[in-house]
């Protein structure tokens with residue numbers, strides 16, 4: 240499969256550095272616990288931030304005859320090297336306010352030392368260090384290429400953090416966790432690179448050299464340490480280390496290494512003899528060490544540990560996705576110019592390929608000559624009579640990676656014979672631009688070739704829909720092609736539990752229709768989404784448009800004789816439970832903002848609208864045109880619609896009854912209100928249609944004449960304001 244340069248780089252970098260990254264991440268998780276364990280020790284005093292250098296130095300001098308140095312570590316523990324009255328040398332933690340000795344210095348355990356060594360160099364000394372540094376750099380590039388892939392997937396910077404559609408476990412969590420861990424991973428890698436560069440002396444050498452004029456040093460005016468203005472002005476929290484003078488000689492002095500500079504202080508007068516700011520390289524080194532190791536912050540250490548665990552997950556999920564993509568390869572028995580049928584495939588993640596492969600195999604079985612290739616490999620096919628395009632859609636209605644050059648190639652490459660074609664779009668209703676690329680391909684092909692069937696769309700790789708298309712196609716081609724469903728069916732995850740709350744009786748309705756209210760174990764759905772049920776627990780899927788009414792799920796179902804889905808749902812009684820899944824149908828949600836909304840439905844197509852009206856608490860001006868057979872058909876919906884009207888959530892209710900005199904259909908009412916509908920579209924209002932395909936076609940043709948006559952534009956011009964969900 241052709242893949243984008245970004246995905247290729249992302250994958251290749253991960254492959255090349257996988258072993259190193261794996262080892263560095265596992266050891267990284269372990270090492271994150273070292274600073275955490277250190278910080279849990281009780282050596283930090285509560286008001287540390289208020290302690291000044293003057294206080295600590297004075298107390299130390301009072302308490303110990305000799306003080307060599309003190310250090311303040313990242314945990315804000317104060318370590319002192321002193322000699323006590325008994326002449327014993329002490330090296331450990333002190334209370335900076337009282338100079339009381341609190342405990343011996345914590346030695347890093349041999350285990351952590353071992354892991355640290357392994358993490359830095361894999362016990363391979365300089366070579367190991369070099370590779371670890373290089374892989375840090377690769378991991379940085381992986382993070383950058385991953386960011387570009389997420390940007391492309393989400394459709395730009397603004398949508399970077401918008402919802403990710405959950406189509407596949409590995410893909411979903413790879414993206415979601417990738418976004419969350421991006422900053423920590425970039426910090427880990429950049430600091431890792433910096434620390435490696437420092438070890439290999441690739442950075443300018445840091446040197447702080449003080450120039451002191453020893454001839455001018457004076458012992459007077461002598462002051463107590465507690466009165467040294469420099470000691471009084473510096474907080475201990477700014478200090479890294481203080482070296483005390485070796486002797487009482489005026490040429491010996493205090494050296495104060497602070498976080499950003501170094502000071503030399505006369506031990507008698509407190510005069511600052513020299514002050515040098517550290518170069519930037521040193522500041523970055525200190526910062527890199529803190530950020531890379533998590534020293535001094537339990538919070539950051541935990542983030543580092545989580546990021547390291549996530550890197551391991553990215554390796555697993557990334558390779559799992561790659562394997563899946565590679566599983567379905569396109570193979571040919573015949574040469575391209577020898578074939579009557581050419582199957583052109585557009586796929587990003589490989590899900591469309593099994594369908595294309597099945598079709599190819601079954602055509603071959605039927606004795607036909609078939610050539611299969613990616614859309615980007617579009618070429619001359621000198622014996623082709625029919626093209627079958629099976630293509631997914633990506634980004635925001637764009638081509639998948641292996642089809643992004645097709646439209647260009649189609650323009651350039653000429654076929655000499657007459658060719659017919661059919662396009663099958665693979666997409667997901669969860670995206671607003673459902674199967675858009677398939678429609679684009681169809682439009683482009685229609686200029687050069689003969690369309691045999693209109694574009695056929697398939698939601699969520701539905702095997703049943705593909706079978707439906709095949710039936711239509713077989714009929715046209717007079718072929719007996721059948722696909723093996725077992726090979727294509729991926730068992731859907733039925734993750735929504737539903738319990739029947741109540742159900743109207745089919746017998747009470749003249750058109751065998753019933754309303755069903757269900758309690759769901761999730762609230763993550765809205766009116767217009769679809770409920771997918773699997774009555775026989777196999778590949779056969781039935782979809783029902785959902786209305787969310789008072790947070791419950793409401794379906795309106797017509798019972799068909801031998802109807803698989805309707806029979807299944809009708810078999811339930813109050814209190815019964817079953818499992819299903821919800822398909823987000825973003826293209827058919829009630830608008831958040833609109834000057835006016837016109838809802839048009841017939842029969843059970845009212846289901847999503849009952850929910851939308853119930854949810855219309857903003858009281859957007861909404862008008863309903865609803866077609867039914869007879870007065871009694873309306874009974875089960877009456878009270879809900881009247882309630883919406885009384886709450887101003889529905890402004891007008893226009894009922895068309897096709898079996899009462901005078902016979903009226905919704906399209907008649909639309910025609911009657913032509914100027915009102917035209918005004919709605921002109922003012923950016925939204926029209927939503929749900930119900931039978933026949934009704935949709937009639938309504939669309941009436942709408943087209945309204946816009947052409949009243950607004951001098953074809954209906955196509957208002958496409959973005961028309962939402963349909965018909966069956």
Ligand SMILES: Cc1cc2nc3c(=O)[nH]c(=O)nc-3n(C[C@H](O)[C@H](O)[C@H](O)COP(=O)(O)O)c2cc1C
Pocket residue numbers: 392393406585586587588589590591592631632633634635636637639665666667668670671672673674675699700
């Ligand atoms: C990032 C992303 C963007 C998508 N965008 C669309 C879209 O705009 N319209 C659509 O109908 N389907 C969209 N889909 C759904 C895919 O087209 C659908 O899952 C298809 O079956 C995938 O086929 P493939 O596995 O062969 O690539 C998108 C999927 C992903 C992961």
